[in-house]
Amino acid sequence: MARSDTETELSAGTPDVVERLEQVAEAHDRAQTRVEEVGADALRDCRDIYSxxxxxxxxYDGRATGGGDFEAFMEFQGRVGTLTDDLPEDLPERDTFEEIDDFLQQRRLTEGDFEQAREMLSPxxxxxxxxxxxxxxxERYKxxxxxxxxxxxxxxxxxxxLERLQRLGDADLDAPVERLREPIERYNDAVTEAFAEFRRNTPAKDALAVIDRADAYPLVEFRSPPAELLTYVREHDAGREPIPKLLEYADYSTSKLDHYVDDAAALRSAVATRQTYLRRLDAEPVRINWPPPSADALPWYCREYRSVVARFADESVVAALREVRGLAERDDYERLRESAVARSELTESExxxxxxxxxxxxxxxxxxxxxxxxxxxxxYSPL
Known part of the structure; x- marks a missing residue:
């Protein structure tokens, strides 16, 4: 059977990285062997003297040659002699160092002598x-x-x-997912309506206080009120007005606004610049997503949602949320949820x-x- 483009893509690069690892491991072993043939410590000592x-x-090339600086010439020979005195008996290329020293201890040195000394050093x-x-x-190995x-x-x-895709493919697409959907939709509709009424009729300072306290619940993803806005509604009379009225005020001209609030500039600074935040406040952070969370996660969501929802909605909404929480106890919850996920997420191509x-x-x-x-x-384990 011919390989599909996806299969080719999956395996692409794998032989390369494996082959590359094999090659650099072999190169490292060869380099390690070459060092061990001489001894790492001995080579480091040799490298220090060589350098x-x-x-x-x-x-000293050019200064200690020909008719150059005689002092530099003497200094150069002295430093070379000092360097090569008492070389360790087991130092690699000890004889070569001594030969170079002997060669450089001439009565006169030329630039050619310096070049020849470099050639003698080359091995x-x-x-x-x-x-x-x-x-x-x-480094290549790493x-x-x-x-x-x-x-x-x-x-x-x-x-x-791919494993997840397989699991979705095994789901029963004809399972009666409405057994989960209907209670969730009832709760979502109820909490959406309750929050809309809460936002429409509750003083802004109280509404934003509820949103602010929701920070204590990580699964409730309300965006925290901006600090300047929160301070304004707490400290000014306009904070007793509901959010829609504050937004209405934000559209007034300064002269008109002076008739309604005690400090028009403060309202413009705190509210007018946060209109987008206020307009976007809705019940979305306490709605149950579809498809719903897993049976393990759903009770946690419901528990945290309840702590917030109970502050702005009546008992009927909380009861609807309790019904949703009870879904996780159904024996067929995961089967129905898997079907809902498959229906929602599987594309025709998949x-x-x-x-x-x-x-x-x-x-x-x-x-x-x-x-x-x-x-x-x-x-080929780590070095």
Missing amino acids: ELRNLLES IGDLVGRLDELDDAR KARTEANRRRNELSDRIDD RERLASGAVEQELSTAREARAAIDDALET
Whole structure:
């Protein structure tokens, strides 16, 4: 069977990250072996002397040559001699360092002598370069593992999506979801009407106080009243007016507003600039979404909603909310909810993919790709 575009997309990049991890792991092992052949500590000692000798050659080239500064010439030879005195017996390339010292202890040095000394140093540079090679290999190895982990996370997210799609595909689309929908709609209609009346008739200072106290309930997502607005309705007589009246005042001219409030400037500053916030205040934060939350989550929503709803709605609305809460105790709640979710969220294209077996095949491909990365990450562990 030909691979679908989605399958190709799922597996794309997986062989690359696995192969890359294998390659850099092998390169790291080779670099590690090359360092261990000499010894890391010995190579570091050798690198220190090599670096200092190269710096001396760079610093004194041109000053300690020919008819240059005799003092610089003597200083240069002295510093080279000091550097190469008492070299450790087991120092890599010890003989080469001594040969370079002997070569530089001439009665007269030319620029060509400096160039030849650099050439004599070159093999030592290649040797101590093994440390840099190992550092580079280690960084490439870490990056390859990071990339493999990133790709694995992408596949895990895709697997989660496909598994969820499969669960939705297994849902009974003919299940009587109205058994959940009708009580939820009754509550939503009741709480929407109750909040509209509350907003229409309650003094703004009391209405906003209810909204402000809702901050204590994380599942109730009312946007907190702006501090300046809250202060205004608490401290000015206009705060006794309901929210629609405050919005009406905000549209008045200053001369007209002076007839209705004690401080027109304060109202304009606190209310006129927050009209969008006030106009958007509605019952949405205490409505039950459709499809509804899981059986575990629904009682938590209802408990927090009740603490807020009871402050602006009568007992009939609270009773409707209790009925919604009771839905979570139904034996068929999750089956009905899953059907509602499937009806709401499955697109026609997804239903076709489920029916054709494409989702199952994509899921298998994604799992195989993730397993390949898991094996590679287990084989090539962090350094």
